[in-house]
Amino acid sequence: MIEERGVLVAGDMLSDVLIPMLDLNDTADPIEDYLAALRLLEGAAGDVDVLIPGHGSIGGSDQVPARIDQDRAYVHALRDVDVLSDPRIGPSAKDGWDWVAGVHEGQLHRLALRRERDGTPG
Numbered sequence: 001m002i003e004e005r006g007v008l009v010a011g012d013m014l015s016d017v018l019i020p021m022l023d024l025n026d027t028a029d030p031i032e033d034y035l036a037a038l039r040l041l042e043g044a045a046g047d048v049d050v051l052i053p054g055h056g057s058i059g060g061s062d063q064v065p066a067r068i069d070q071d072r073a074y075v076h077a078l079r080d081v082d083v084l085s086d087p088r089i090g091p092s093a094k095d096g097w098d099w100v101a102g103v104h105e106g107q108l109h110r111l112a113l114r115r116e117r118d119g120t121p122g
Contacts, residue, residue, distance in 0.1 A: 006049030013041065014067040017056035017097045019088050020075055024110045031079045042068050078111060
């Protein structure tokens with residue numbers, strides 16, 4: 001965050017075109033790690049005037065809580081193995097971003113394998 005300018009540079013988070021991409025290789029709890037990172041961003045959101053994600057469009061201060069909510073809903077749906085309604089996936093994806101659905105399917109598959117291996121529910 002560039003505090004004196006009210007700019008949040010969010011890297012690969014808070015994108016309007018790219019879903020959260022979890023670290024499924026090297027972390028014990030990738031879902032909780034991502035949710036913790038969202039909480040950190042949420043803590044800084046009150047002072048943000050401009051959001052700059054690594055991918056997708058720049059947003060104003062009103063976009064920060066909306067994108068945090070969207071990313072959180074996505075991660076909760078992965079965690080809870082819920083039906084997902086996310087405009088970044090499927091026919092509503094922006095032109096050129098239809099490949100994101102494949103990333104989503106890959107994450108679902110890898111999380112299912114982790115659950116099976118670890119004997120965790122869901």
